[in-house]
Amino acid sequence: MTTTATHLRTVALHWTDLHEAAGQPAIVHGFGQGLRGYLAALDERALLEAAWARADERADTDPNAPGQRPIPVRLHILDTMRLVEAALVQCADDIAAAAQRASIPMPAARRVDGSTYRSFREARIAHEDRQRKVQLALADQRDPKRWQYTGRRTAPYAALWLLARVERAPGPCRRITEAEEHRISTVAAGAADRVESALDIAAQKRTLAQPHNCGGAIDVHGGEGRTPVAHCTGCGEIWTEAVAA
Known part of the structure; x- marks a missing residue:
């Protein structure tokens, strides 16, 4: 039985392959359009995740839309990458919002006047203590095990972060619930299926x-x-x- 961890690793390991395949010409074979295209026309299964269902409402399916029809494999792969990345990042956003603890807050600035400290030594100790707290807060905010809502929000990074949650790796998160694990499992299976289908592997x-x-x-x-x-x-x-x- 294929596990959630295997599905997430599939996405992370083959993401570079998708980038490379996106620049390759279409390879057409089998029933006039290749197995991928042929089965795509036959496959009417609805994925369980609403993210997939919404993403499948593509504007360029209109036969009157500009561009080559049928859509070249290159565009199909780019579309697959967009859908997979959107679903994994959204899943990581949702899991992090529920399971990831808030980062350590920055220490409040202290108003200093002539009566704040009784000696230079006391002021120096207070300054050094605040600096330690600032460094601790920055380290916690920048912890690579912490899911970020800005910056690096790619499919491989999301897949590996979700993999860490599934495998109960240490990090600034509580243990995920059964429902959260099921959500990750569903999204991961859909993502891996799309990646494997796009690459025909x-x-x-x-x-x-x-x-x-x-x-x-x-x-x-x-x-x-x-x-x-x-x-x-x-x-x-x-x-x-x-x-x-």
Whole structure:
């Protein structure tokens, strides 16, 4: 069984591959448009996360919209990266808002006049104490284990931060709840599935809604860069890219 940790690692490890693939020309094969495009047209499963559902409302699906149709694989990969990053960052935002403790506050400034301190030594001790508190607060605010709401908010960083929460790594966070872990699991599974589909690195199997003439179900197998193959579970007929066996 694939774990949440594996899904999050998949995103982090293959993010560079997505960047590289985004600049590659489309590789079209299998049923005229490749397994990825073919299965995308057949796959009507709704992901559980509302973030995915909202993100799938793409303006450029309008056939009258400018640009090449069908959309090139390069744009498809860029779109995948945008969706995955948005979902993971939003998930990290929500988990951090609930589970991450507030950072140590900066010490309040003290008004100094002639009667504040009784001696230079007392003033120096107070100054040094405040400096220590400032450094402690800054270190806590900049702790790399702390999720930040500004700055580095990328898919790999969000995936690794969520991975640390799932694996109960030390950090400025309480232990996540079962509901929070389920939320991370759902988002991670959707993210990994999209990354693997965009890169065509996962073995895939789909059953067509339309049965064969004999009444049997048609299963399509492919992925991992292989040419798709379909076969009828009723009569056993097999189809490759252009030939029926």
